[in-house]
Amino acid sequence: MDYKPGKLEFPKMIQRDGEIKLEGRLMTPNTWLIFSILGLDGEWLELPVKDWENFSDFSKLCKFATKIKVVNDIVERGIKLIQDFIGNSHVEEQRQCLLQVVEYHR
Structure with missing residues (x-):
């Protein structure tokens, strides 16, 4: 997959029927870069968040995210x-x- 750097386009928040909803694409091909680098499949993303802790891939991603040094x-x-x-x-x-x-x- 080809990953191109660039500014993110965040989805727009709109209020419809008394609820705030996100309009636009939340996942793009670039979203999967970290999954590709770490060799994760992301199957757990389709499950409720409360169940994510049961997956080793999720644990691996959490460990990576908490250890990575970020610089500007x-x-x-x-x-x-x-x-x-x-x-x-x-x-x-x-x-x-x-x-x-x-x-x-x-």
Whole structure:
């Protein structure tokens, strides 16, 4: 299966007949990437949530999800960029100008 990175399109929440419902696709081919990587079949997804704990695949996914380290590279790069700019200027007015240029450029 071909997995393409990109921004997620979340389903829309609508109110119908006094209930809030989700409209749109919740599962896409990209949803199965983690299942493919971990070698899981996801058969338990069709069962009630209360029964998921009985499946070893679910336990494996939970263990992976709680152990994985998540980083936000974009934010970290942005912070490093600002720190470098601020470190190179010693006058407050110069710092403010540099920050405005960086903000405008982004």
